[in-house]
Amino acid sequence: RKEVxxxxxxxxxxxxxxxxxxxxxxxxxxxxxxxxxxxxRKEPKLLMSVYSSGNEDGRFTAQxxxxxxxxxxxxxxxxxxxxxxxxxxxxxxNAGNMLTFGGGTRLMVKP
Amino acid sequence: xxxxxxxxxxxxxKTGQSxxxxxxxxxxxxxxxxxxxxxxxxxxxxxxxxxxxxxxxxEVPNGYNVSRSTTEDFxxxxxxxxxxxxxxxxxxxxxxxxxxxxxFGEGSRLTVL
Numbered sequence: 437r438k439e440v441x442x443x444x445x446x447x448x449x450x451x452x453x454x455x456x457x458x459x460x461x462x463x464x465x466x467x468x469x470x471x472x473x474x475x476x477r478k479e480p481k482l483l484m485s486v487y488s489s490g491n492e493d494g495r496f497t498a499q500x501x502x503x504x505x506x507x508x509x510x511x512x513x514x515x516x517x518x519x520x521x522x523x524x525x526x527x528x529x530n531a532g533n534m535l536t537f538g539g540g541t542r543l544m545v546k547p
Numbered sequence: 548x549x550x551x552x553x554x555x556x557x558x559x560x561k562t563g564q565s566x567x568x569x570x571x572x573x574x575x576x577x578x579x580x581x582x583x584x585x586x587x588x589x590x591x592x593x594x595x596x597x598x599x600x601x602x603x604x605x606e607v608p609n610g611y612n613v614s615r616s617t618t619e620d621f622x623x624x625x626x627x628x629x630x631x632x633x634x635x636x637x638x639x640x641x642x643x644x645x646x647x648x649x650x651f652g653e654g655s656r657l658t659v660l
Contacts (some may be wrong), residue, residue, distance in 0.1 A: 444587065470648075479637060479651035480590070523589070534605060535649065537582075539589040 439463060440526050442538040450546055453514045457541045459524030460506045468527035469507045471498055473520045474540065480523055483509075514545045549573050553638050553652035560628040560659045568623040568655050570638030576650070578641045579621040580605070581613065583634040584654075590637065596621055628659045 442459045449455045461469075469486035484491065486498040486507050497510040511518055524538035551572045560566055572579065580595035592605030596615040610632060612624040621640075625632060635656050639649040 440589070477654075479653055480649070481651070482648045534592055534595070536592075537590040539587055 438539075439528075439536050440524055440538040442522075442524050442541045444539055445542040446544050447541065448544050448546060449514050451514055451516060453545075454510065454512045455514055455543065456508055456510045457522055457524075457543075458506050458508050459538050459541075460504075461524075461526045461536075462505070463526070463528045464502075464505060466526045466528050469498075469500055470525040470535075471496075471507075471509050472523040472525055472537075474523055475520050480537075483522070511543075514543075516545050516547065519543055519545045551638055551640055551650050551652040553636075553655050555655060556653065557656050558658070560625075560657065562629060562659060564628050566625050566628065568625075568636055568638070568657075570621045570623065570652060571619050572621075572638075572640040572650070573619065574640060574642065574650065575618060576640035576642045577618065579615065580639050580649070581611070581621070581623045582637045582639065583607065583632075584637060585634050593623065593636075625657075628657075630659045633657060633659045 439462050471483040472480040473483045474480040484493050486500050490499040495512045499508045521540040521542045523540045526536045554569045577598045581593040582590040584590045591607045593611050594613040596602045599618050602613050635654050637654050638652040641649050
């Protein structure tokens with residue numbers, strides 16, 4: 437089983453839709469969680485951190501469910517510019533130097 | 548501010564050839580790393596460094612060497628290229644130990660024939 441798993445998609449949604457992705461992780465001792473965004477043929481960039489209490493940044497909401505070992509990303513009012521691959525990142529408790537990436541979920545927002 | 552700079556952006560090698568991917572950062576970050584990205588596999592850590600003179604292996608280190616003689620530079624060497632090393636390589640650095648914010652270079656697309 438992969439340490440960090442994501443549905444590769446693609447998720448095809450119309451503009452204005454709400455879409456959610458989940459990411460599951462296998463190491464229950466994992467401490468830190470993040471969502472990165474990667475545009476086609478570009479480098480990944482940090483989208484947001486995921487805090488235990490959940491956090492929101494504009495149209496984006498990230499949540500952590502430790503009991504079920506998953507994190508989620510909710511995007512409201514999708515824009516064409518949201519089309520990208522969203523990477524889930526986990527830092528295991530005993531490996532602070534080794535960020536573990538999921539395979540990514542591809543989102544395509546259509547007009 | 549240039550951030551993280553990788554060269555070359557594209558490279559084609561023949562099996563058995565060696566080459567070095569260059570990575571430089573101007574943010575005075577202690578931590579630097581190399582990842583490879585393959586379809587369906589996500590980014591996998593090859594090697595990393597927590598400061599000048601210190602390097603360590605990541606998840607997929609075989610066939611690659613690194614060195615860290617300065618804070619700024621972290622080159623990745625392919626010793627004897629194999630078709631399995633065809634991939635997109637990303638160099639990344641970070642400063643704050645408590646955050647996951649990695650700053651990536653633009654990537655190097657390597658094809659081994």
